[in-house]
Amino acid sequence: MNVAAFTQLFITEQQPGVWLITLNRPKALNALNQQVLEQLASAVAWIESQPDARVLLITGSGDKAFAAGADIVEMKDLNAQQARDFSQIGMATMHRIENSRLPVIALVNGFCLGGGCELAMACDFILAADNAVFGQPEVTLGVPPGFGGSQRLPRRVGPGMAAQLLLTGEKVKADEALRIGLCNQVMPPEQLLERGVEMAAAIAKNAPLAVSHCKRLVQVSGDQNIENGCRMESDLFGLSFATEDQKEGMGAFTERRTAEFTGQ
Template sequence: MDWDTVSFDHDAGITTITVDRPDRLNALNRPTLRALDEAIDEAAERDTRALVVTGAGDDAFVAGADIEQMRDLSVEEAQAYARLGHDVMNRIETFPAPVIAAVNGYAFGGGCELALAADLRIASERAVLGQTEIDLGIIPGWGGTQRLVRLVGDELARRLIFFGERVDAQDADQYGLVGDVVAHDQLDEFVQGMAEDLAEKPAFALQAAKEAINQSHRMDLEDGLQYEQRAWSGLFGTADQREGMTAFVEDRDPEFE
């Protein structure tokens, strides 16, 4: 776990992965994306119950992809860079536990896409988010054109992407781009409390819920409902299902594995 641009912390079922390039506003270059990918592997091996992703320093969550590195890419090189970014975002989206993006500052371009790949987004009052690629002569390339639409709707997503608009935390909250806005100096504590609450929930049920919700973006309603039925019934007989229902009947708090 010796990465130059990513730090890793695991305690009591909660893993925090921090993009650690504050001198470059935590911009994502190839080594950082590869380190993120390896850190996600490590988090999965540690039996993570809740995963937090954030950025180092007080200025940026992730200010985007590394533009200096991208500027002279050929089409083929750009395709390889896009695949690498998509692989990391997809790993976050499909991680077997809930992922919280603690957006502590600028989240532009690839940084906004990193937040979009998470399950939950909590913003500092200082946060500013946006898919700003249009002013670079490109479009979002790591999932922004797809995930943003699903989160905030077609009309708003088009406006944000077409104009490259940067939105502050309060507007992001109003748009549904983030779920909570908290004081900057309270962000870590707030996210930690949320992660602790998630870590106490039944892991198999949380994973099943996450997978079922994700399937709603890939399936039509009929297929999605069938998927939900299979996921729901498949949880019966698990230790957590028996404990949860027994605790309810006995009027006590459950103690999940």
């Protein structure tokens, strides 16, 4: 597949192994319609197929929005079955991002509402510009979230705060999102991409399989008791000793040189 086929997205390699997907509907505040959702899932799969891919960044074009939500113009006349089908497309895209072998970082600029907030939460963590505004305002439109917001938001901010945001539909600015744990860092908009690439580069230098194991272990930590989680950690720790990256990493440490990981 050619990058040019993704008509609703910009796809660029920022530096070796660090890829950036930019939602490209600035006039619609990067609203998520069916085409965007399907292209986004395909783009993630395409980037994963690149042998040197190590980290994925996702952001929105323009300075007003990461993604202002799902596309209300496309949704408003759907019947119940069509709406469920649309929700399932969105859910599949979010699961595709969440379950990617790559670490995925959301770079949130401007409005990050509804489906946009759900997209950001499907990423492993969130960096935000100080003009970012987060929220799940679906109840003000007569519906609950449809792309996983009711499930991922409690895991980010706790059930009490999630209930407040979901039931009131209120929005929070970047500093409050940082305080409640919805985002990881806040910075001026002009520094957002630079910081994202810098953090991605730091991840990309590490052993890819070990990074992937850490991502998976964090994901399952909230869904099982600590004994089962620790058992899984021990299993993956042991399996890592069958990799070339473990031999390279520990060999480089003892030889006082920089490790060169291959993901093998």
